[in-house]
Amino acid sequence: MVRKERARRAGSIETGVWLRLLSCTNIILRHLRRNLKDAFALTMPRFDLLAQVARPPLGPSLGELSRKLLVTKGNITDIVARLEAVELIERRRDDADGRIQYVFLTSSGRKLLDEILPVHDKWLKDLMQELSRDELETLYDALGVLKAALKRMDQRVTEPELALEGEEGEAGMRVSR
């Protein structure tokens, strides 16, 4: 049922996909940020972290949060400290391994998040209300395919021990990490 547009496009289709991805993400981000601030006095990174802490597995470590949220460890340290300061989360050190700290919601953190999640869901529904069920599913599936492919490429690039060594290192694909 979906007719493919054959419109003129600047650059490759991959670039086209990327530009649209970025636009959509930024538009939604702007709305959610404004809504979170107005309704709950929360910033997006704080909400993201809270929501991630609430998701299983229970009590993620700072490093796990860093990987799940796709931000650096230094960033996590900062956000966790701020959320801890307002008592929405708390940390517990690992009994066996002194390096590790796990993060948990406090009761007020839990309460706040339980308020936010349904509203957050409604905001997204409102934003996408013009899309049909079918369009949403197509989009969901297509993004699933992309995400899976990206994750594989991501590993290939950030896990040196498999490839590397023989590569020429052509402009740009160098990665330190």
Added chain:
Amino acid sequence: MVRKERARRAGSIETGVWLRLLSCTNIILRHLRRNLKDAFALTMPRFDLLAQVARPPLGPSLGELSRKLLVTKGNITDIVARLEAVELIERRRDDADGRIQYVFLTSSGRKLLDEILPVHDKWLKDLMQELSRDELETLYDALGVLKAALKRMDQRVTEPELALEGEEGEAGMRVSR
């Protein structure tokens, strides 16, 4: 050819779409940022602004850049100043309207961008190399539908004079601007 998954999903499909959108964007952003830095000593916002200046219409104003890039005016002021300081762009005041400044690439800005664009395109192709032509087109079209819908919702919310007034203003959909 695309079978719809009926997988368990946390929350609504809209939220599912949003989470995948965000993941994909962040993974790609991370790669591009690293590559831009390694290969061209450029940050993402600076590249974004350069690329937007290069796109027609020629010589966009700061306000136009702010709208196109979906960031605030204050941000544009900052990035433009930094790019101007390293002489990749330059400004010209409007002859008739003293408030407006147009931005142009300098010759070295043009040269740099001409180097980057093909490589940037290749980075994206590499990242998405596992996707078939068909998957890419499906994704491109689906994102087009979403983007169009979001833009309409965006206007509805940021242009007060049309709707507003009678609305209940239920938790969160308040928008100040």
Added chain:
DNA sequence: CGCCGATTGTTCAAACTTGAACTTTATAGG
């Protein structure tokens, strides 16, 4: 002309983010 409201861009504090260097702790191998 002179005022009012709208538009364009600037400024600034607070927050977020990265990337790299660093500290602390754990683990594996001599």
Added chain:
DNA sequence: CCTATAAAGTTCAAGTTTGAACAATCGGCG
């Protein structure tokens, strides 16, 4: 036990970003 290496968090400077207040300019209208 000792040492090297790795892993988990922290720190910090530089940059980005927002949002709000502000200054400057323009346009219309009396």
